[in-house]
Structures are given as C-alpha cells and as structure tokens.
Amino acid sequence: MNQLTPEGSSIINQLAQRYHFSFDAVCSLLQSVINGNGSMAQFNHPEFGGSGQWMRGGMIMVGDMFNNQLKNSISGLCQELSDLVASQPNLLQKGSFQSQSQGSQQQNNYSVGQQQQNSNGPSGPVSLFVPPSNTQSANWWPAGLQFPNSTGAQNNVRYAYFATINRLAIEANGHVTLYDTLDHQISGFSQQQSVGGSLSFTSQYGLVDVNSLPVISVDNVPMDAKSKPVQQSAAPNKPVSSHEEDIFVTIEKLTDLKNKGILTDEEYNAKKAELLGRL
Incomplete structure (x- = not known):
C-alpha cells in the first residue's frame, strides 16, 4: 500500500x-x-x-x-x-465506479x-496518498488495478500479483496479460532460463504453469473463454445482478456446510472457485 x-x-x-x-x-x-x-x-x-x-x-x-x-x-x-x-x-478507473451518496441520505457517512x-483549510478533497515519483513506470499493469501485493522482473518479463482480487498481470514482449489466479495462494515465481521461457509460480498446489490460468485481458482488451477479444460493454456501471447475488448466497451456504464438517476443505475450495468463476 x-x-x-x-x-x-x-x-x-x-x-x-x-x-x-x-x-x-x-x-x-x-x-x-x-x-x-x-x-x-x-x-x-x-x-x-x-x-x-x-x-x-x-x-x-x-x-x-x-x-x-x-x-x-x-x-x-x-x-x-x-x-x-x-x-x-x-485512483479508480474512470467509468467503473459510481458513488451513491446523495444529500442527507449519507449524512452519517464520512x-x-x-x-x-469544517476546517480552516482550503476546500477540495484531501489527498490520501503520497504520489509516487514516477506514476507511469510504477503502474504498467492494467488501469484500475492498484497496489499489488508483490512485483518482480526476470529476463525482460515482469509481473504484479494482486492477491486480494485474485489477479496476476504479466508484461512480456511488449504485451500485458491479466490472469485470474482462481484460488491459488501464490508464494513465488520462476522462469526457465531462456529467452521467452515459460513462467511458473508456486502455490498451495505446488508448481503451476502460468499458461494454465484463465486469461482476463490482453493489453486491456477483455478475452472470452476461448481467448478471443470481446466487445466492451456499453454500460460500464453494472449493478449487482440477481445471478451474482445467488452465487454469493450459495457460497455462504457452502461455508456453513464446511463449518459443520459436511464438506471437506478441498470440496469447499473447489466449489467456491467454480462459483466465483461464473461472476
């Protein structure tokens, strides 16, 4: 942070x-x-x-x-x-966030x-963060992603891992690819000692090839399940759908079953990853 x-x-x-x-x-x-x-x-x-x-x-x-x-x-x-x-x-990607604060309805919120x-200072928003010395070089990953948990570079390939949102950005050969890390808890990266060598990472499942992860976008262009570019949605501010709510309700029920010992950790994690993949 x-x-x-x-x-x-x-x-x-x-x-x-x-x-x-x-x-x-x-x-x-x-x-x-x-x-x-x-x-x-x-x-x-x-x-x-x-x-x-x-x-x-x-x-x-x-x-x-x-x-x-x-x-x-x-x-x-x-x-x-x-x-x-x-x-x-x-701080946030334009068009992807819409504040719902309206007049006195949010008067109890900060x-x-x-x-x-209420102060004697100048009007205008307070700056939360000290600006980086070189914003362009610090933020080579896709717009809207902020503060990776870890970053690194090797053999002209660099990565940024966002554990909180299960995303991994990799820049190679002038292109930035964004991956969904699913339920992997990544602890390290490795690359074959050759130009263009494949990149792997270590998680709770052992050594995993990055190419096995679902691709979210390439150079900010979204990809579908067959890794083909898809058209941008005309409505950037998408409300929570009933389908998404059903998924989260199902996950909550799965959590209850796991806590009662009806589901094992492996069964729970597998089903949760499957449900999150539908969002």
Missing part, C-alpha cells in the same frame, strides 16, 4: 476509532476496497473474522457468518472507504468535502 499523507492517516485513524478496529485493520480494508475498484472488497484479517467479501449495494460475507454486529460494522466501514476513495483523483468545510 502506498504511503498515506498526514491527512490520510488522520482520516483512517478516525474511522478506526469510530468502528472500533485497529489502524492496521482499516488500512488493509482500504487496500481491499481500492483493489475492488471502489465497488467491492475481498479481505482477510483476524479483526474481520478472517476472510470475507463485500459488494456495494448491501452484500456482505464474513467468516463469523452469524455475527450480525461484525457484519454491520464491516459493511459500514467498507461503504465509507468506498465513498472516500471515490474522491481521490485518478465525507471528505465535509471535513474540509
């Missing part, structure tokens, strides 16, 4: 105190919201009951699925972080503009 400005640290600290979470926990959730382009978050932190998911519009899943107080706290915090990052210039109006 990029370095917070003093103003950004103050904002996160206020949110942490108000929702009774630690500063580090709120920072980790902020990164998850940013990685979800402001409209969703996949998080994993002990204070949030382990792993969970949030989607703008009301969907929330946590490991402690019957803890409604925890669900409400995380959902409220995600909503405020979502509104907060939406105010940051160039508002960057309100904070500035």
